[in-house]
Amino acid sequence: MTAPAKKRRRADHRRTLPAHVCGQGADAVKRAHYIGAPQFFDLNNACRVVVDAFGWDLYLVGSALERRDYRDVDLRLLLDDAEFDALFPGLAGRAGAASRDAKFALLCSAISLYLSRHSGLPVDFQIQRQTVANTEFEGRPRNAVGIFVEPPTGRAGT
Numbered sequence: 001m002t003a004p005a006k007k008r009r010r011a012d013h014r015r016t017l018p019a020h021v022c023g024q025g026a027d028a029v030k031r032a033h034y035i036g037a038p039q040f041f042d043l044n045n046a047c048r049v050v051v052d053a054f055g056w057d058l059y060l061v062g063s064a065l066e067r068r069d070y071r072d073v074d075l076r077l078l079l080d081d082a083e084f085d086a087l088f089p090g091l092a093g094r095a096g097a098a099s100r101d102a103k104f105a106l107l108c109s110a111i112s113l114y115l116s117r118h119s120g121l122p123v124d125f126q127i128q129r130q131t132v133a134n135t136e137f138e139g140r141p142r143n144a145v146g147i148f149v150e151p152p153t154g155r156a157g158t
Helices: 003-015 037-054 081-087 102-119 130-136
Strands: 058-061 073-079 123-129
Touching: 037 058, 037 073, 037 102, 073 081, 073 130, 081 123, 081 130, 102 123, 123 130
Parallel strands: 073 123
Antiparallel strands: 058 073
């Protein structure tokens, strides 16, 4: 068989693969996210610090949950409204003011940088009021990150 015939045969084979194998169509295999395992391991470990500081409501959201060609990794920390208002009193009840609040911008930027450096991923971290996030993004997928089950203190049989 000639080289062009082999290439044509391989190309024909790719066209006959079922859509669900290629990640297309209604039968496509659904993944939890499209971040590679080593990078997700590093990201999840780095998120542990954020969870320890703020609580359990840290979520992976956005395009990394939906497709392989995500631009960045969106992480959202949802704070109870009272906690958000106490942390950022200048933002209470002011829609759109977050982008002009220095404390908010610095905290989100610093945590984004920390998570990016420790995971090797382009992280977009933001803090959101819980009711705003639940209202504006109702029905959108979220995956909790930074949560670990603590290992037992002793080894079995010792």
